[in-house]
Amino acid sequence: MQSRLRVQGHPIQPMLVTFPYGLFVCATIFDLADVVGGPVFLGEVGYWTAVAALVAAALTTIAGMVDLWDVPPDRVRRTAITFNLVNAGMAGLFLISCLVRADAPNRGAAPALLVVEVVALAIGGVGVHLGSRLMRHFESASTEAAGFDALRGVDAPTAEVVRPRP
DSSP states (O other): OOOSSEETTEEHHHHHTHHHHHHHHHHHHHHHHHHTTOOTHHHHHHHHHHHHHHHHHHHHHHHHHHHHTTSOTTHHHHHHHHHHHHHHHHHHHHHHHHHHHTTSGGGOOOHHHHHHHHHHHHHHHHHHHHHHHHHHHHHHHHHHHHTTHHHHOSOOOOOOOOOOOO
């Protein structure tokens, strides 16, 4: 099985999924700094970082849904669906946090919202585990199907060596 959305032979969703995860972690760190007494602007930075992560999560979910079209109905498909649902659950908790903070002054985080974000990151940890299982499955399937050609990578054009005549 090959992903429909690819860049130079590599599936897009595993590349995209790093953005929302990284941004959600950064948003939580900014909010933690705001809650423990850091500068006021860190709460707003955390808010907008979470908003950027939600946009990235939406794009990643779309890529994941496109890839699901080709997965046969078996255990791998259930794992892929669970992976997407876990990621959606994590994004949903951050969405709740953002909606609560949308009208707040300086969009600062509260301790209760920080707890919600930490729970969301724990759920995201389950998503990381499921995603790594999926990648191992798809990598083994692609190397078995392609043989040694998959290990060689992109072939660079070779220059023809012209030797002078004696």
